[in-house]
Amino acid sequence: MEVVILAAGKGTRMYSSMPKVLHEIGARPMLSHVLDTAYGLQPSAIHVVVGYGSDQVRSYYADASNHPINWVQQTEQLGTGHAVQQAINAIDTSTDNNQVLVLFGDVPLITVASLQALLEKANADSVSLLTVETSEPSGLGRIIRDESGAVTSIVEHRDATAEQLEINEVNTGLMSLPAAKLSRWLNGLGNDNDQKEYYLTDIIEIAAGEGLLINAVLATDEQEVMGVNNKLQLALLERHYQEREVETLLMQGVTMRDPHRVDIRGTLSCGQDVEIDCNVIFEGNVVLGNNVSIGANCVISQAHIGDGSQILPGTQIDEAEIGHNNVIGPMARIRPGTVLESGVKVGNFVEIKNSVLGPGSKANHLAYIGDAQIGSGCNVGAGTIFCNYDGANKHKTTLGNNVFIGSNSTLVAPVTLNDDVFVAAGSTINSEVPGNNLAVARSRQRNIEGWKRPQKKAD
Numbered sequence: 001m002e003v004v005i006l007a008a009g010k011g012t013r014m015y016s017s018m019p020k021v022l023h024e025i026g027a028r029p030m031l032s033h034v035l036d037t038a039y040g041l042q043p044s045a046i047h048v049v050v051g052y053g054s055d056q057v058r059s060y061y062a063d064a065s066n067h068p069i070n071w072v073q074q075t076e077q078l079g080t081g082h083a084v085q086q087a088i089n090a091i092d093t094s095t096d097n098n099q100v101l102v103l104f105g106d107v108p109l110i111t112v113a114s115l116q117a118l119l120e121k122a123n124a125d126s127v128s129l130l131t132v133e134t135s136e137p138s139g140l141g142r143i144i145r146d147e148s149g150a151v152t153s154i155v156e157h158r159d160a161t162a163e164q165l166e167i168n169e170v171n172t173g174l175m176s177l178p179a180a181k182l183s184r185w186l187n188g189l190g191n192d193n194d195q196k197e198y199y200l201t202d203i204i205e206i207a208a209g210e211g212l213l214i215n216a217v218l219a220t221d222e223q224e225v226m227g228v229n230n231k232l233q234l235a236l237l238e239r240h241y242q243e244r245e246v247e248t249l250l251m252q253g254v255t256m257r258d259p260h261r262v263d264i265r266g267t268l269s270c271g272q273d274v275e276i277d278c279n280v281i282f283e284g285n286v287v288l289g290n291n292v293s294i295g296a297n298c299v300i301s302q303a304h305i306g307d308g309s310q311i312l313p314g315t316q317i318d319e320a321e322i323g324h325n326n327v328i329g330p331m332a333r334i335r336p337g338t339v340l341e342s343g344v345k346v347g348n349f350v351e352i353k354n355s356v357l358g359p360g361s362k363a364n365h366l367a368y369i370g371d372a373q374i375g376s377g378c379n380v381g382a383g384t385i386f387c388n389y390d391g392a393n394k395h396k397t398t399l400g401n402n403v404f405i406g407s408n409s410t411l412v413a414p415v416t417l418n419d420d421v422f423v424a425a426g427s428t429i430n431s432e433v434p435g436n437n438l439a440v441a442r443s444r445q446r447n448i449e450g451w452k453r454p455q456k457k458a459d
Contacts, residue, residue, distance in 0.1 A: 001119065002091050002098065002179070003038045006083045007031055007105030008051030008074040013230040019053030021105035022060060023234055026241050027265030027283060029060065030228060033108035039067050040112040041119070043101070047087040049074050079197030080173065081189040088183050096124035098179040102200065106228045109237055109244075110174065114219055121215035122176040127207045128215040129154075129175040132225050133168050140170035141201055143216060151214035153205035158194040169218075171201055172225040181207075257296075271307065295329065303334075306342070323359075341376075354394075355386075358401070371413065372397045381407035381425065388413045400435065 011020025021031035031048075038046050046067070050057050051074040058071055072087045084102060092098050099122045101115065114130065121128040129151075131143050137157075142164050144153045154171045155164050177185075185206050189198045208214055219225045223240040226233065245264045246256065254270045256262055261278040268282045271290035280294050284302035288294070292305050295313035305311065305322040312329030319336035326344045328334065337354035340346065344357045347364035355372040363369060363380035370388040373396065374380075384405050386397050395413035399405075403417050406425030417423070418435035427441040 001041065001043050001101060001176075002045045002047065003041070003043045003101045003103060004084055004087050004091075005031070005034055005038065005046065005048045005103045005105050006080060007057065008049050008054075008077055008083055009106065010052035010077070011106070011229070014234075015231075017053075019050075019057050020228070022053075022057060023228070025108045025234070025238050026245070030108035031057070031061075031105040034103055034105055034110065035061075035067065035069075037110055037112055037115065038101075038103060041101070041115060044092075044098075045070060045090070047072050047090055048105070049083045049087055051075065051077050079191070079195070080200035081186060081198035081202065084182075084200055085186045085189075085198070088186055091179055091182075093179045093183050096178065096180050100177045100179050100182055102173070102175050102177065104173055104227060107172070107174070107225060108228070109224045109226070109241060111224060114217075114221075114224060115174070118174065118176055118217050121217060122178075124178045124180065126213040126215050127175060127177055127204060128217060129204065130172045130219050130225060131169050131216045132172055132219040132222050134170055134222055135168065137165075137168050137170045141173075142167040143169040143171060150208075151204065151216050152208045154201035156193065156195075156199060156201065169216075172219060173200075173227070174225065175200075177203065181212075266302075277313070289324070298329075371395065372399065374399045375401035375403065375419070377402045379404045381405050381409065383408035385410050386413065387411060 007021040009020050014020050014023060022029045025033060047070045049072045054073060061069060070090055074083050074086045091100060099119065118128050118130050139157050141154045141156045142160055143151060144155055146152050185203045188206055189202055191198050193199065204214055223237060226237060228234050228237060242263055246259045246262055249270060250256060250259060253272060255275045258278045262276055263281045266282060266284040268286050270288045273291045274288050275293040277294060277296040279297045281299045286300050287304045289305060289307035291308045294311045297314045298311055299316045301318040303317045303320050303322065306324040308325040309322050310327045314331040315329035317334040320334045320338040322328065322340050323342040325342055326340050328346045331348045332346045333351045335353035338352045339356045341357060341359045343360045345362035345364060346352065349365060350363045350367045353370045355369050355374065357374045358376035360376050361374050361378040366382045367380050367384045369380065369386045371394050372386050378399050387410055388394050397411050397413045398416045400417060400419035402420045404422045406423050408426045409423050410428040412428065412430035415429060415432060417433045420436045421433045422438045423429060424438065424440040427439060429439055429441055433439045
């Protein structure tokens with residue numbers, strides 16, 4: 001079996017310079033969803049027909065070496081039949097057993113299960129197509145059946161009679177065709193229609209006329225086979241995709257306070273007894289351990305969060321490793337390269353970047369920690385700044401175990417504070433502090449008697 005994915009359309013109604021198939025569902029291009037489904041069927045080859053913006057499409061998948069794609073150029077967009085004609089020379093038509101499965105790059109939610117049901121009906125002497133019943137068939141090709149119920153043809157909406165327009169069973173465009181006959185059928189297509197295009201659907205009438213069985217497999221989920229032609233349809237499928245992802249997690253035992261207000265823009269893996277509050281966004285590959293709770297309005301990207309950790313409301317985590325039994329937030333920002341080991345507490349308005357915080361360490365509020373190695377049991381006071389950037393290069397700050405940083409202190413990297421150091425509040429530390437020392441680095445206070453506050457000049 002070989003797959004042909006039609007992805008050449010411009011998508012005029014998207015009102016975008018981007019090729020239609022690169023518009024995203026769940027933060028991934030529609031074409032990526034279709035390719036993943038195609039890979040799941042383990043075909044012998046995948047052919048992607050591109051046209052408008054083909055350089056952009058090919059460039060996006062330039063690194064997809066694990067799943068080779070045969071790119072086929074359709075210089076002129078003259079219909080679906082013409083698109084498949086461009087790919088036929090690369091398809092093995094020498095055997096009756098080879099099937100050609102035709103998919104569309106703008107039908108992103110089609111599932112492996114539905115396509116397997118379609119392929120189970122396919123053989124050398126039949127054509128299998130996926131149909132769907134809809135209450136709004138306008139603009140879609142109607143499935144024409146004879147008195148016995150056998151499919152005889154597909155009529156496009158523009159070319160249908162008034163009687164045919166009353167039919168609610170429509171073509172999805174997804175079909176499986178015997179490769180050995182397909183080349184001949186494609187050569188027999190004409191463009192005597194309202195659009196002056198070569199319709200792949202005309203093959204149904206040709207095959208039926210030759211006595212082949214037309215297997216119509218009815219899809220049960222209308223949105224699974226919906227194509228995207230505008231941003232409204234893109235938004236509708238985005239919501240359906242999110243509902244499908246959330247439903248899977250709910251069935252796996254995840255608690256969601258409002259399933260309609262969680263977005264998964266990547267992959268989310270959850271352990272047992274996970275709780276997710278409202279308005280949470282997951283991006284990239286996120287793993288939540290057992291007994292993890294995610295507060296409202298959090299954004300979690302490319303992160304691993306260990307068992308028993310609490311992520312409080314308004315927190316952002318990006319490319320970080322969060323250990324066991326940590327409490328993060330509210331309103332904390334954990335940036336790439338951060339590792340928080342077990343029992344760490346990070347409070348409100350604390351920003352951490354490219355740093356390691358050892359077990360039991362804490363920064364409860366209003367601090368910036370950048371490019372630091374912090375041992376166990378440390379306390380970073382409110383208003384503390386790790387000065388890691390000199391205007392040209394980044395430098396590292398190292399804290400031993402049980403270091404206490406008083407509020408409103410500044411640590412100028414590169415600098416090391418050894419075990420059990422205590423830094424007095426308001427200090428600026430720019431040289432190494434030996435273990436068990438108190439570091440005080442602030443000017444002496446002066447009180448000036450008789451000082452008068454400046455006054456505004458009279459007009």
